[in-house]
Amino acid sequence: MSQGLLSGYRALDLTDHKGFVCGKILAALGIDVMKIEKPGGDPDRNIPPFYQDRKDPENSLYWAAFNTDKRSITLDIQSPQGQEIFKKLVKNVDFVLESHEPGFLDDLGLGYQSLCDINPRIILTSITPFGQTGPYAHYKGSELIVSAMGGVLLTNGDPDRPPVREGPDSNYFQSNAAAAAGTVLAHLYREKTGQGQHVDVSQQEVAASRSPSNLLVWMFDKKLIHRSGNIRNVGARSTRQFWPCKDGAVFWMFAGGRERASVNQALAQWMREVNFESPFLNISYWEAFDVIGLPKETINLYQESIGRFFMKFTKKELAEEGVKRGVETCMANNPADILEYVQLRERHFWIDLEDPDGQKTLTNPKHFFLCNHTENYVRRRAPRIGENNDDVYINELGLTSMDVAVLKEAGVI
Amino acid sequence: MSITNNQALTDIKVLDFGWGLVGSITGKYLGDFGAQVIRVESSKRMDMPRMNPMLSMSSAKNPDDKPWFTHLNTSKYSLRLNLKHPKAKEVVERLIRWADVINENFSPGTLTKLGFDYEFAKAIKPQIIMVSGSVYGQTGPHANRGGIDGNGAALSGYLDATGWPDRGPVIPNVPYGDVLVPLISITAVAAALDYRRRTGEGQYIDSSMLEICTHQMTPALLDLVANNNLQTRNGNRVIHAAPHAVFPCLGDDQWIAIAVFTDDEWNHFCRIMGNPSWTKAPEFATLESRKQNEDELEERVSQWTRNHSAEEVMKTMQASGVPAGIVQSMQDLYEHDPQLKDRGFLVDLEHPVIGIFGHPAPPFKLSETPAQVRTSPCFGEHTRYICTEFLGMTDNMFNALEQQGVFE
The missing domain is CATH 3.40.50.10540 (Crotonobetainyl-coa:carnitine coa-transferase; domain 1)
Structure with a gap:
């Protein structure tokens, strides 16, 4: 059992940072993904952070994070010779992934139609800020911009400050998962019918599709959800879900109802045992306690008191003791906590991959999901610039080393 | 069905x-x-x-x-x-x-x-x-x-x-x-x-x-493992762009998101604001210096965006290839956005x-x-x-x- 669900298929990856993750996911499924870089290296190798803070195209940890398992060849697809080589490669692959401005590949004679003429089975997956069509198709985007235009950003943050972005590049990540899904669905259809297709992912649409409930609140009730700090705003049921503690924060949903009775009772019991005074202790019949229908002031009173209680503990104390007591407090992990987290360790979530210097190893996330009959996970560090040129150009495409030297001289590879 | x-x-x-x-x-x-x-x-x-x-x-x-x-x-x-x-x-x-x-x-x-x-x-x-x-x-x-x-x-x-x-x-x-x-x-x-x-x-x-x-936390995890650098919250800022923030515009809770990565984008951005003299100061000449003076940079940009509608800023910026986008509400998505409608x-x-x-x-x-x-x-x-x-x-x-x- 050493192969992935899609081992044996091949992809060419022309993406920039907007689309790295799609190929990473496909490579973890076993697809041979060849990253095509400009001669000299992909410009997005300049994205920080850098390995040992040494700024160098081979040291970008952002690049390293999201290009695992790929092979790298250098090729200038803007030169006529480069285009010929690209077309030869297209004959023998199953997928092409890209994130250029719509029309860019068409202008080079490498658009979907041209690729189709070469290989009618080809699946072209395009990941762009606003999609292939429409009045904003040529607008520039970034994680922040697509989050803004997709309606995610406005509702995120404190009420007294501007909207604030999600920490990681979340909308990029979501749209790359969407692209991977579309690519594999298209592949299924292709294997059945022989027909390839063009997969079109708009990062704005992916962001917009994340908020069905907020959208409905406008569509039906003409109300807008507003920024609410650490309260998840869901109308009348809005309560605090996120609480600072001594050294960080915990996630804990303040809610009532029968389902939360035992949790609330356990919290009250804990308060009582450490002689913490709280209006929460005046509640006697937990089955009947609910925050729905309570005046806002009363909810705030409870929340203020619970907040003071959590402040007495560290996040680890709250996570460990809280769970033991059935309070279900959940730690907000920072990167250091994540690496130590027992659940991830026990599920063998980590894999050590060679560092950019080839001297030591770096801990990386391993699988996107677990499967019983196949192995689908990250195995190899991201490639160095053009690391696989000889593999691909000489061993697979049949060029001579002389040809390669000439092409290098001409700046094509 | x-x-x-x-x-x-x-x-x-x-x-x-x-x-x-x-x-x-x-x-x-x-x-x-x-x-x-x-x-x-x-x-x-x-x-x-x-x-x-x-x-x-x-x-x-x-x-x-x-x-x-x-x-x-x-x-x-x-x-x-x-x-x-x-x-x-x-x-x-x-x-x-x-x-x-x-x-x-x-x-x-x-x-x-x-x-x-x-x-x-x-x-x-x-x-x-x-x-x-x-x-x-x-x-x-x-x-x-x-x-x-x-x-x-x-x-x-x-x-x-x-x-x-x-x-x-x-x-x-x-x-x-x-x-x-x-x-x-x-x-x-x-x-x-x-x-x-x-x-x-x-x-x-x-x-x-x-x-x-x-x-999706992998870059931050590698930064910790390789560099012992523990990343945490940083508002809207990122290391490799400035300005990279959300700015107030005309109207109630109206905002524009702007992300300037390259020198070329910065030059267009300044031109669209009318090349105010502060943009020529050494504090804002390079990405590095803009990062060092980011509070002041954001305040200066806000003073300009405040007098414009978010839509106007987006359209002028995008016409020159500067990444900018309205911070849209669900109302905007549902009623106004021509891109979502078209697609x-x-x-x-x-x-x-x-x-x-x-x-x-x-x-x-x-x-x-x-x-x-x-x-x-x-x-x-x-x-x-x-x-x-x-x-x-x-x-x-x-x-x-x-x-x-x-x-x-």
Whole structure:
């Protein structure tokens, strides 16, 4: 059992940072993904952070994070010779992934139609800020911009400050998962019918599709959800879900109802045992306690008191003791906590991959999901610039080393 | 429910025990792309989106007047079935024989307790593909803990990274892992279907929200492992761009997001503001110096944006290739955004109780086999139809089971 669900298929990856993750996911499924870089290296190798803070195209940890398992060849697809080589490669692959401005590949004679003429089975997956069509198709985007235009950003943050972005590049990540899904669905259809297709992912649409409930609140009730700090705003049921503690924060949903009775009772019991005074202790019949229908002031009173209680503990104390007591407090992990987290360790979530210097190893996330009959996970560090040129150009495409030297001289590879 | 046969998942049959967001959306996408999806529901355990009276048009009692449930469950059939009923097994066995894929996101262990887990399904149909969604995964010391979207966000480091450096983290007002897990799960299911086609072998897929969400933290994790640098909240700022922020515009709660990465973008940006003299000062000449004086930079830019509408700023900036976007509200998305409209982001569907309203299309478009989104079913709407047409029961068999209360 050493192969992935899609081992044996091949992809060419022309993406920039907007689309790295799609190929990473496909490579973890076993697809041979060849990253095509400009001669000299992909410009997005300049994205920080850098390995040992040494700024160098081979040291970008952002690049390293999201290009695992790929092979790298250098090729200038803007030169006529480069285009010929690209077309030869297209004959023998199953997928092409890209994130250029719509029309860019068409202008080079490498658009979907041209690729189709070469290989009618080809699946072209395009990941762009606003999609292939429409009045904003040529607008520039970034994680922040697509989050803004997709309606995610406005509702995120404190009420007294501007909207604030999600920490990681979340909308990029979501749209790359969407692209991977579309690519594999298209592949299924292709294997059945022989027909390839063009997969079109708009990062704005992916962001917009994340908020069905907020959208409905406008569509039906003409109300807008507003920024609410650490309260998840869901109308009348809005309560605090996120609480600072001594050294960080915990996630804990303040809610009532029968389902939360035992949790609330356990919290009250804990308060009582450490002689913490709280209006929460005046509640006697937990089955009947609910925050729905309570005046806002009363909810705030409870929340203020619970907040003071959590402040007495560290996040680890709250996570460990809280769970033991059935309070279900959940730690907000920072990167250091994540690496130590027992659940991830026990599920063998980590894999050590060679560092950019080839001297030591770096801990990386391993699988996107677990499967019983196949192995689908990250195995190899991201490639160095053009690391696989000889593999691909000489061993697979049949060029001579002389040809390669000439092409290098001409700046094509 | 007419489906043309040129869909990616035509002929694929899905037994859908999904609920909440993760399970519902996973089944929905499979249905939107042509699979026949039977959603199993029971009055003994109503799905939360069927009951949540979030909107004024929704009642606490009627399971069929919830636009939210409808959004999450397009393109499915609904089968009413009490899985705890002693005779439920007769129906479930038929469902498994019918199905190619089983989708579920009960708390880990629940299907085993009910007697309908992967081993059971595999014994009936060796080629079955089953996908389980959960927060922690199906194994490991925390597998049995309860959890929702916020737990996945907290545990994966997403929450700690989100907010202002001088304040605690903020929680996003949109789902995070709940909408991400389905995309990975359908990728895995589609890949497993292709693997089955080639090898005849089925698959069990274990999708954990915690793990999927942790992947996007990889640059921060590597920064810690390699450089001992512990990243945390940084507002809207990123290391390699400035300005990179959200600025106030004319009007109430109106904002523009601007992201200037390159010198070229910076020069255009300054020109559009009318090349004010401060932009020529050495404090703002290079990305490095702008990063060092970012507070002042953002204040200066705000003074300019305040006098303009967000739409005007976006259009002028974008015309010169500077990344800028209106911080849009749901009203903007629904009523104004010409891009979403042009691309058919919302699909109008008629629901028998709610009427005609817009449903978001799946977030990826397939040129030859576009999604065909159909309205979501009323509670138990297809129970008899499924049993007699799909599962091969006679009317008498169905009636007998119904009388015994299996379809509650």
